[in-house]
Structure formats: structure tokens, C-alpha cells
Amino acid sequence: MDFQPKDRPADAFQRSLTADQIELVCRRMLGSSARSAVELGWGGYNTTYRVELADGPVILRVAPEPARQTRIEHEFMRNEYFAAPYFAPIGALLPRTLAADFTHQAIGRDYVLQEVLPGQPGPEMLSAREPAARVPYFHRLGEITRAIHEVRGPGFGLVAGPHFESWSEALVSYFLDNAEDAEDAGLDGADLREVAACASRDADLLDEITEPRLLHGDLWHVNVMLTPELDIVGVFDHDRSWWGDPAADWTVHMASAKPGTERDAFWDTYGRPSSSPEARRRGLYYRARHIGAVRLERQRLGKEGRVEESYPEMAEVLAELA
Known part of the structure; x- marks a missing residue:
């Protein structure tokens, strides 16, 4: 896999996955192998990748480890997942969630895989x-x-x-x-x-x-x-x-x-x-x-x-x- 993580200081809040972890997530949740993964840099909380699979791209978003989450930002990814149906009036604008895993069995962190938005x-x-x-x-x-x-x-x-x-x-x-x-x-x-x-x-x-x-x-x-x-x-x-x-x-x-x-x-x-x-x-x-x-x-x-x-x-x- 062509893996391009962000170059971050060792003590940075956002922590990258390894190429093996991304491969594990994609096979576990979508049954597909990742050809490439590029870490995206706009956000400052979750760690986000554009992952190219055999049948097209997906977005992988990974929450911080539970111990690194604050009280006012506790389980934000789960809050977003739960809230999605309430955003029905703008549902056509939201990314469709392909898979979500909150078990922590694979990488010890919450993560979701979503469709790539246009634009x-x-x-x-x-x-x-x-x-x-x-x-x-x-x-x-x-x-x-x-x-x-x-x-x-x-x-x-x-x-x-x-x-x-x-x-x-x-x-x-x-x-x-x-x-x-x-x-x-x-x-x-x-x-x-x-x-x-x-x-x-x-x-x-x-x-x-x-x-x-x-x-x-x-x-x-x-x-x-x-x-x-x-x-x-x-x-x-x-x-x-x-x-x-x-x-x-x-x-x-x-x-x-x-x-x-x-x-x-x-x-x-x-x-x-x-x-x-x-x-x-x-x-x-x-x-x-x-x-x-x-x-x-x-x-x-x-x-x-x-x-x-x-x-x-x-x-x-x-x-x-x-």
C-alpha cells in the first residue's frame, strides 16, 4: 500500500494509524484491501484518511483514544453517528456511512468509513x-x-x-x-x-x-x-x-x-x-x-x-x- 501519513511531532494530539492498521480496518469492515491511504490535514481532532480501494475511494475517520478525550468532547464520533438521522432535512448533503466500529477490538479507537463527498x-x-x-x-x-x-x-x-x-x-x-x-x-x-x-x-x-x-x-x-x-x-x-x-x-x-x-x-x-x-x-x-x-x-x-x-x-x- 502507498501510505502517506502526516509528519507530526511525537507528542501531537492527533495520532496516525499504521499502514497495517488501515489494511486491517478495510478488510474487517469492507472486505477489501487498501491500495493507498493519504492522511488529510484540515481537521484538528479526528485523524482522517482518503483510502483508495479496488472499487473506489472511501474516507476513514478515526477518533482519539478514549483516555485522550475530554469531558466536553467525550465520544464525539458516537454522538455524530447517533445524530445523523436528525439531520434528515439536509440528508442529501451528508456523507453516507458505510461502516462503523465502536468495539475497539481492531485498533482500540472508534472509527467510521464513509463515502467521499463531491465538490x-x-x-x-x-x-x-x-x-x-x-x-x-x-x-x-x-x-x-x-x-x-x-x-x-x-x-x-x-x-x-x-x-x-x-x-x-x-x-x-x-x-x-x-x-x-x-x-x-x-x-x-x-x-x-x-x-x-x-x-x-x-x-x-x-x-x-x-x-x-x-x-x-x-x-x-x-x-x-x-x-x-x-x-x-x-x-x-x-x-x-x-x-x-x-x-x-x-x-x-x-x-x-x-x-x-x-x-x-x-x-x-x-x-x-x-x-x-x-x-x-x-x-x-x-x-x-x-x-x-x-x-x-x-x-x-x-x-x-x-x-x-x-x-x-x-x-x-x-x-x-x-
């Missing part, structure tokens, strides 16, 4: 266009995000559970888990605990959100496939999917980040979010949630300087919540 990676296509030319992409992204957010769920929290009866309980639990994860990584989690305490005091405000809606959790240009016309023909990596307030979704956060730019086209098809005082205050908790998650990701990727930037960002949120 080209979003980062490649959008970086080649001037900002003003990206409007069709944001229009389509708004449509897709709205379709996802129309799906109602049984409780608040990760789609696969555990579920909470109230939105405030889900958020408080998340912030406390995030704080423990930060501390396990040698970081200061005190500000996350402060946010949790604020959320507990603001429970009545947060619990004005009574209907859990489906959130993709990570829908942005890095997790889509595009045509040359910037139409979205593939959506993937919904392992962070939650039941919650649509305003808390990563897509809404990112679309809001640069007002007055081409990103405003997102709202043409998605619809304008509420700008009430209550919605703005809830938005502070959603911003804190994103800051805390990104802090851990930066730590995992060895971006120490960017980790430090998250503390004044969180301090701004706490100052507004005071």
Missing part, C-alpha cells in the same frame, strides 16, 4: 475568491443552517445524551466540565467556573429557551464541500451536535463576527436573530461557551499564545455579565 474543500474554494464573490456561499449556508435549526429534540445537551430538562442546566454542566478539562490540561479554569455561577443565577433568563433545537456545532467553511459556483454540495463533521438554542450554534456565532461584510448575506436566507436585551445577554453565555471550547482546541494544537488570548476575551464576557 472541493471549502477553505480551498473560498480562499481563491474575493470576499464580495462569496455571497452565494453565505446565502446557501443560511438556508442549510435554518433547515437544521428547525429540527426539535427531546432534551438539552449532546444529541446522544446526557439530556437535561432545562437549557440552564445543560449550560451550567457544560461550563463546569469545560473548567475541569482546562485544569486537567494545566490551564486556569476559574473564569469558566465564574461563568457557570453566573449561568446558575441567570437560570430564569436562560430557561426562556424551552424548545431544544438541533445545532450542528461546527458548521463553517472548513466542514463543507463546494462547487466552483460556491454551492454547498457536502456537509460533514457534526460530531459537536447539540440540542439547544439556535443562537448558540457556531454558525450563528461566526456569521455575526464580522458585520458589514459578505457574511451579512447569511441573514438574507437564515433570518435575522432577536436583538432583545434578553437575547443579547444569553448571547454572552454562548460566546463564553465558544471561547472555552476554542481554548482547549488551541491547547491541544500547541498554540500557547492563542490560549492566553482567551483569558482577556473571557474577562470581557464576565465584565458584561456582572
Whole structure:
């Protein structure tokens, strides 16, 4: 087999499989031998390969070892697998899962084999266009995000559970888990605990959100496939999917980040979010949630300087919540 893994430091979070392990997975799950395997480099959590088999290519995605998973990222691959049926409104855009193995008998890690999506990676296509030319992409992204957010769920929290009866309980639990994860990584989690305490005091405000809606959790240009016309023909990596307030979704956060730019086209098809005082205050908790998650990701990727930037960002949120 022609095997092309990424050259990573020995202490990198993402760990490559061996060629023998990839061959074992393909024979075990698909009954086919791998001709080549190329590790793909866009993601920062799972380890992903494009594998060429005798009858065509497949995508192999491999989760981190259980001991390397944090509380807020626990069994993400299983969460994605469980959540897939709820993404039925955009089912034609999702990669079809060919096989999944959560037994840990073969390689000691969860993994899935999926069909290859059409199109080209979003980062490649959008970086080649001037900002003003990206409007069709944001229009389509708004449509897709709205379709996802129309799906109602049984409780608040990760789609696969555990579920909470109230939105405030889900958020408080998340912030406390995030704080423990930060501390396990040698970081200061005190500000996350402060946010949790604020959320507990603001429970009545947060619990004005009574209907859990489906959130993709990570829908942005890095997790889509595009045509040359910037139409979205593939959506993937919904392992962070939650039941919650649509305003808390990563897509809404990112679309809001640069007002007055081409990103405003997102709202043409998605619809304008509420700008009430209550919605703005809830938005502070959603911003804190994103800051805390990104802090851990930066730590995992060895971006120490960017980790430090998250503390004044969180301090701004706490100052507004005071």
C-alpha cells in the first residue's frame, strides 16, 4: 500500500494509524484491501484518511483514544453517528456511512468509513475568491443552517445524551466540565467556573429557551464541500451536535463576527436573530461557551499564545455579565 501519513511531532494530539492498521480496518469492515491511504490535514481532532480501494475511494475517520478525550468532547464520533438521522432535512448533503466500529477490538479507537463527498474543500474554494464573490456561499449556508435549526429534540445537551430538562442546566454542566478539562490540561479554569455561577443565577433568563433545537456545532467553511459556483454540495463533521438554542450554534456565532461584510448575506436566507436585551445577554453565555471550547482546541494544537488570548476575551464576557 502507498501510505502517506502526516509528519507530526511525537507528542501531537492527533495520532496516525499504521499502514497495517488501515489494511486491517478495510478488510474487517469492507472486505477489501487498501491500495493507498493519504492522511488529510484540515481537521484538528479526528485523524482522517482518503483510502483508495479496488472499487473506489472511501474516507476513514478515526477518533482519539478514549483516555485522550475530554469531558466536553467525550465520544464525539458516537454522538455524530447517533445524530445523523436528525439531520434528515439536509440528508442529501451528508456523507453516507458505510461502516462503523465502536468495539475497539481492531485498533482500540472508534472509527467510521464513509463515502467521499463531491465538490472541493471549502477553505480551498473560498480562499481563491474575493470576499464580495462569496455571497452565494453565505446565502446557501443560511438556508442549510435554518433547515437544521428547525429540527426539535427531546432534551438539552449532546444529541446522544446526557439530556437535561432545562437549557440552564445543560449550560451550567457544560461550563463546569469545560473548567475541569482546562485544569486537567494545566490551564486556569476559574473564569469558566465564574461563568457557570453566573449561568446558575441567570437560570430564569436562560430557561426562556424551552424548545431544544438541533445545532450542528461546527458548521463553517472548513466542514463543507463546494462547487466552483460556491454551492454547498457536502456537509460533514457534526460530531459537536447539540440540542439547544439556535443562537448558540457556531454558525450563528461566526456569521455575526464580522458585520458589514459578505457574511451579512447569511441573514438574507437564515433570518435575522432577536436583538432583545434578553437575547443579547444569553448571547454572552454562548460566546463564553465558544471561547472555552476554542481554548482547549488551541491547547491541544500547541498554540500557547492563542490560549492566553482567551483569558482577556473571557474577562470581557464576565465584565458584561456582572
